[in-house]
Amino acid sequence: MMSEQRRLHPAAIIFNFIKAIREALFVIIISFISFKDDYLFYYLLVVAGLVLIILTISVLSWYRYTYRLVDDELQIEYGIIVRKKRYISKNRIQSIDLTASVIHRIFKLVKVQIETAGSGMSAEATLKAVTVGQGEQLRRELKVVQQGEGGEDFTRNQEELDSPSKQISWNRLFVAGSTSGSIGVILALLAFGLSEIEQFLPDQFFNQTFEWVIGLGISIVIVLAIIVLFVLYLLGIAGTMIKYGNFTIQKNKEELFITRGLLEKKQLTIPLKRIQAIGVQESIIRQPLGYVTVFAEVAGGSLDKGEDFSTVLFPIMKREEVDAFLQEFIPTYVSERTKLHPLPKRALKFYLFRSVIPFFIVAALVLYFYPQFIWGPVILLLASLYLGLLRHRAGGFRTEEKLLTIRYRVLSKNTMIIVHKRIQSYEKKQHKLQKSQQLATLNLSIIGKLGVGKHYKLKDLAVNDVDLLADWYSYRKKG
Structure with a gap:
């Protein structure tokens, strides 16, 4: 247990300086364009003074930032004039991620990002530059699960785990x-x-x-x-x-470890208990080739990781490889996702109508401004009708004992597999035209990244199917 106070590696000064310069870069460029002719000398003096001030603040910020571990608690003190203290209990920590940019790798350092359930937009704590050994030591001592000894390369420790792993080929x-x-x-x-x-x-x-x-x-x-x-x-x-590059996913007990990146090497930790849904995405380009992307919707987290709002579990694999992948890493989410109950045929006209709305807007504009290019909207009309047909064909659902699988398409076809207890709300909607055709729309919500809701909508299902799903969601038995 590291009980003595420690500072970050001096390379943190570089990161502080680069961040401040990047934030001020737009103002510097605009000022240069405005004053380059008549006041260039004074402009250069001001910029030189600004750079000196930023450098001084970067050094002081590094010097005044300390951290230590005391009784299963990470204590951080920072602030140049006003001192702030942050205490993060080991029991509140959800994940510890290690990242190594090009500069980090030159100095054999890592950035440590610590997230708790209430991290919000940014990580609960970020140690911008520590040695690889210190980063590994922090992760070992802050996590209940032991993850090996520290070493030269933080990815090597995960490779030594006696657990399932899968790496993408070049x-x-x-x-x-x-x-x-x-x-x-x-x-x-x-x-x-x-x-x-x-x-x-x-x-x-x-x-x-x-x-x-x-x-x-x-x-x-x-x-x-x-x-x-x-x-x-x-x-x-x-x-x-x-x-x-070098994308690797590994499982160790109740966590997934993802390592990826050629220039900036990232290692993400995903506790299985935070996964709210598993998605299989087939883009229009990849679908004919039989390739998909597998991703997860993870509750909580922050945007500091540089990740999208969904976490990619594997960038690309063959469609028929998905079940084996899920069985190996997340067996809870294995479902009969290819045997879905389709949308009724009478819903097709609604999908076609919604798809051609952009055509009418574009056609009106083209006819008014460029009538000689009317062939453009005609092509758009054919493409819109085909997209509407694809969306209707893609829609479907399936319920199993504790799993709900829904499939829908915007441009890409998405299949979402959700465990019953992860569904936060279920809503049935109907407008007058749907009522006349005995159709309805269902809305589902789960907890997504940043703790906000993630919503899924499946339009124009048969009313009986929507009611059956409501019974499944509410544990109501038919009859």
Whole structure:
């Protein structure tokens, strides 16, 4: 038990400094654009003074931040002028995650993030830079479950556990990157970035660029566009491989350990008791190839991990491998997910109608502004009708003794497996058109990340089916 007070590694000064500079970067750039012509010298003086102040605060913040373990309690003291103390009992800790960015790995350090049930938007405590050995020691002493001895690489300890483990292959990782659809996200970010930069660049620059592009000729422009799209596609693949490189999931008693990342190595701890639902996602791109992503909805947690609102348990696997994966790691959630009760045929018209609403909006705008491009909305209409058909075909449910499985589609097809006791609320809804067709919509809620509700909706089920599900939820017996 470490009872003496300790400071973080001096590299924490670097992390404090980088964080403060990043937060002030936008103001620095805007100020440079505003004062670069007439007041550049004074601007540089102010920036130099600001950097010196940030560096001084970073050093003092590191020096005044101490931690120690006393009687199964982590005690943290921090604050330059106003001293604050935080006490975290071992019994309140839900998970302890270790992360190593590129800078951490250079100095052989890790970041320790400690979460409790009430962590909220951020972790209960974050030790920005400690040695690998100290990080492992903290995890051992703060967790009831013993997890091996400290060592050179914090991922090695988990590999030595006598427990189930599964690692993604590089071939599968490449498939995950090439089918991730991240090129759309990159294009959206690029368009947003260009729209923001545009206001700071002179009009002459855009006029010259436009004239240069026109002068190239249509064939060269098309070739350049293809090259740009291909480069963005490769960037999407690289981003996925960097994020999920060396992805490994391991189970040790009542916890799952996930290690991933090439540049920033993350190790996440997921207590099984905090899992509220298991999801199987099939994107439009991956579904024809038979690949899925398995994820979990975990109660509590924070956004400090850099994770999405759902935690990926395995980035990509074949559809037929899912049951064996769940049986090995989370047997409670094994269900007959392929044998679902489908939506009634009379619900199809509702799905088709909802899907073509975007068509009418786009068609109206195009007809008003660009009537010569009316073929665009026609293509959108066909795509919308097909999407509505896919959503109707995807919808379904199944109840087992303690499990509810529902399937729905927005763009990707999602199958959610929920244990009965995790369902927080059940609601039945009907509008007049649904009543005339003997249909209804069900809403389910569970506890999601940050402790807020996570909601699932299955539209246009037969009323009898919704009532049967209500009986199952309320433990009511028929007759």
